[in-house]
Amino acid sequence: MIVVSEVDPADEPTLRAFWETEQASVWHDRQYAIPRSWERLRSMMAHPNDWYRRTLLVARDGDALVGVADLGGSITDNLHLADLEIHVLPERRREGIGRALHDEAARRLRADGRTSVVGEVYCPAGSQGSGEAAYDFAAAMGYAPVHSEDHLMLALPVGGREVERLRGKVDKTAYDVLTWTGPCPEEHLEQFCEMHTRMSSDVPVGEIDYEPVLIDPERLRGREERVFRSFDGITSVARRRADGVFGGYSQLYLPHGADYVYQDDTLVMPEHRGHRLGTALKLATLELLQRESPDRRAIHTDTAVDNHAMQATNLDFGYRPVERMYEMQRRDG
Template sequence: MIRISEVDPCDEATLRAFWEVEQEAQRHDRAQPVLRSWTQLTSSLGTPNPYHRRDLWVARDGDRVVGTAEVGSPLQENAQIGFLEVNVLPDVRRRGIGTLLHDTAVAHGHDDGRRSICGEVYVPAGDTSSAAREFAAGLGFEVVHEEDHLLLDLPVPAGSIERLRAKADGSAYDVVTWQGRCPDEHLAAFCEMRTRMENDVPTGDIDLDPVVVDEERVRTGEARLALSYLGITAAARRRDDGVLGGYTQVYLPHGEPHALQDDTLVMPEHRGHRLGTLLKCATLEIIQREHADRVAIHTDTALDNHAMQATNRDFGYRPVERLLEMQRRDA
């Protein structure tokens, strides 16, 4: 008989079993999974977060943990939505375990006022379906947004970086970089750009409200991030007035061989100079100079973000998976 129980983050044995099932299921299903490490999971759960909560469940068949569910719940904005992930070991699928986990996690979300449930499904590049997509569709979820999961093999030849930099019109800008904490002198402008990114990033029809990024949110995020990642940021500063016109961020997970390309934004009044390319060149050079053990950079880019898709192609990114955001609105 299958039993579903909530995970106490202080119960290391159960939490470890949760993580191991997640790892095995994702490695079985995905072409290029980017998985959280054990340290990333425990650090995240063990550090208070005023902006986000995670609730975890496991499914047991006897004493064996065979499935997991997780609901991520925004706490400041977007209290209407919960982000669901379900994993089941390959050898016990099609026994209703995933549905039991879904039902338990969604009931918890409903009790917390989460009437929109959203989850991520990956399919191989060039395909349109997978067992995970069919499972979600059978539960009433619909695709509301699509992104390409792209991969750039490292190292990139230095000549290629110089060629890309030459294509950008950066004569009116300096590139400033930092690792970890944003310098105080740039914090206000960085908050403004982060807020613009939160509102501009393509999200399709996901049931999300705008988020305002203030200094407290940035500093809280930096402190939590530093437990598991090194963050590298490059920003474009206009020479004649010192105004920051764009930024990009890359995260390097501690102890892992890859890097994660996150935000890239150019503010509207600074567009038309290919500053995004200039900024990505700067972070790429830092990675290759100071973190030469990294073998690849992963990023996700919306299908309709044509400018960033073109920029990523210029750098040599190639599609390895398609990310489907699937959502269901419950009454």
């Protein structure tokens, strides 16, 4: 019989078994995955934050751990929304374990007042979703696709001639590009927070019923504190020469102990578009990365399929799609 229970974050052997199950599941299906490290999971559970609550579930068959679920939701905004991710050991699939985990997760989320649940489903590049186990499972649980992104990869290093070509595209007259590593310098904090808030409302999320949130200095510093336990960060911002106003930013995260990099947010504020700032910002972080961390072998990023401007910029840098992610959502009530 399958029994589903909650993981006590202080129970390290169970937490470790949770992580090993997640790893086995991810690597069975996804050659290009960048799953969280053991250190990252441990750090996430050891330092719960004031904005987001995470609950881990495990499914056991006797003593054997055969599946896991990670459910979470913001506790300061978007109280109707929840995130859910389920993994079942490859050799134990199609036995109803995924459904058992889903049922228990859904019961808990309902009790918590969450009426809208989203989960990310990774399929091979170009896939239409249907016909892939993860997608069909989500559909069987009542979820429908509301947004899709390409998972793209850029092999490193990018050669000098290529960097030179990209440099030639950048407008150097109207904007300066500043870069930093680690936390945002205090003197830029206010403008940086404004851009993060804008990102929260501007990033394409398809039909997901997500309400934008205000990123104030406290929230930004809290996020930095959590992230920099497991990652190094490289940030670039574009500052308009005429008035010092920030027009956009881009961020790279370097997971500790790994050989890849994750390209996170890149935003050009609407009134600053049309100056190739996307290229300028990404190029600045790339050049700093190649100078200071030449050991990294690839950059991964996720870009909405219908974000044509960012797709074109990524293609120009040499990024290639390796997976298609479908965000699946179920609305109850």
